[in-house]
Amino acid sequence: MDSFIGIRFKKETAKRFQQFSRTHFKSHSEAMATMLDFFFYNEISPKEKLGPTGRTIEAKLLKRINAVIAIMRDMEKTQTKPTVAMIESLFQTEILTKKPLILEKKFQEEKKAVRFQEKQNPNPEV
Known part of the structure; x- marks a missing residue:
């Protein structure tokens, strides 16, 4: 059986670790041991940022998608x-009705009714 050793942590940190440990x-x-192995095998430091989170990536994607939609519209x-x-x-x-062009207008010679006629004087006294 392995022996145990006591390590001092702040109370808040110890409670957080216990809660995390119990759930996983x-x-x-x-x-x-699993957390230490993770950092050792992946050669990263716990103080490093791993890059953008899922929420920030999603927000950037939504902005780009909205821009593409605006461009397409x-x-x-x-x-x-x-x-x-x-x-x-x-x-x-469509079958267009054949209209004569302005240059091709054909003058129709029709006898039109006279609009104004000279009045005949019935009494020729002059």
């Missing part, structure tokens, strides 16, 4: 919709 390991010794408004409208107008197969 069978004994306090196993918890401490702008492209749709300024490029896609007008281009589609132009292409649709090119491929429309």
Whole structure:
């Protein structure tokens, strides 16, 4: 059987360690050995930052996604919709009524009713 040794910790730190150890390991010794092995094998210091957390990465991703959405909406408004409208107008197969061009106007000679006529004087006294 292994012997035990006493180590002095502040009360708050000891309580936190005991709570952590009870939730994840069978004994306090196993918890401490696993933590020390983790730092030793991964060659990191407990004082080092491991980089951005999941929340910060998610926030950055959401910002970038919103920026991409804004760019796509702008492209749709300024490029896609007008281009589609132009292409649709090119491929429309409506039968247009044949209208004569302004230069090709044919003058129709019709006898139009006279709007103003000279009045005939019934009494020629002059």
